[in-house]
Amino acid sequence: MTVIVTPVQQLLVFARLQTRSCAFAVALLSGMALSTLAPRLPVARYDLLLVYGLLLTLVFRLRGWETGRDVAVIAVCHAIGLAFELVKVAHGSWSYPEPAALKIAGVPLYGGFLYAAVGSYVCRAWRLMELELVRYRPWATATVAAAIYANFFTHHWLPDVRWPLAALLAVVTAGTSVRFSVGDARYRMPLLFSFALIGFFLWLAENIATYLGAWRYPYQLQEWHPVSFDKFGAWSLLISVTFVLVAATRRRADPA
Numbered sequence: 001m002t003v004i005v006t007p008v009q010q011l012l013v014f015a016r017l018q019t020r021s022c023a024f025a026v027a028l029l030s031g032m033a034l035s036t037l038a039p040r041l042p043v044a045r046y047d048l049l050l051v052y053g054l055l056l057t058l059v060f061r062l063r064g065w066e067t068g069r070d071v072a073v074i075a076v077c078h079a080i081g082l083a084f085e086l087v088k089v090a091h092g093s094w095s096y097p098e099p100a101a102l103k104i105a106g107v108p109l110y111g112g113f114l115y116a117a118v119g120s121y122v123c124r125a126w127r128l129m130e131l132e133l134v135r136y137r138p139w140a141t142a143t144v145a146a147a148i149y150a151n152f153f154t155h156h157w158l159p160d161v162r163w164p165l166a167a168l169l170a171v172v173t174a175g176t177s178v179r180f181s182v183g184d185a186r187y188r189m190p191l192l193f194s195f196a197l198i199g200f201f202l203w204l205a206e207n208i209a210t211y212l213g214a215w216r217y218p219y220q221l222q223e224w225h226p227v228s229f230d231k232f233g234a235w236s237l238l239i240s241v242t243f244v245l246v247a248a249t250r251r252r253a254d255p256a
Helices: 007-021 023-035 045-062 068-090 109-128 138-154 162-172 191-211 230-249
Strands: 132-134 177-182 185-190
Touching (some): 007 023, 007 109, 007 177, 023 109, 023 191, 045 068, 068 109, 068 138, 068 230, 109 230, 177 191, 185 191
Antiparallel strands (some): 177 185
């Protein structure tokens, strides 16, 4: 007997897989939300969030929701994120207004978990949706992703070349697509389009995080305002860095 799966059913399955992939990020944001309701404690909220993030990582590993390879990628994302935060906070791009004992140059150590959550999402989505890369150019894509990451530092002293780099990213990913499973069906999506989709949802998550006081842009210090929409473009570029890291730990891409 042939089972007919409707588009709505496929969409629901896709939503469930995405929710599972976002489990670490959802748990992290939920912890931030709950921390705003906690009574005043002798330990700073930012320090508690660091402990919470470490416990989350441990729970996900012990439950088998993250592999040892995933945790290694997440740790690298955490380190890369902290380096990014140190430069940006030093230049006043945003700030962490609350006190914390575990703070370096104005950046609480928990800040790297925001990038770790993105790494967790990519790792889990890759596994749960059985991702395969088609016509992926690993060295070219990695080189452009590294340049994109570097530009977010150097544009404070040198000309900002994010738009030329965005065009270059489009060139090196032209013809590259992602195959993924939703139930028994296989789909295909251009890699660059997946970066844009993820970037949009990261921009939404950033709005939630800043509303919860995870960090604040200068224009949010007195009263919260939505995060500028140009951050959507920034996230769409930055996700390439995480993607390249995760792709390097997976099997060779399908050349067909």
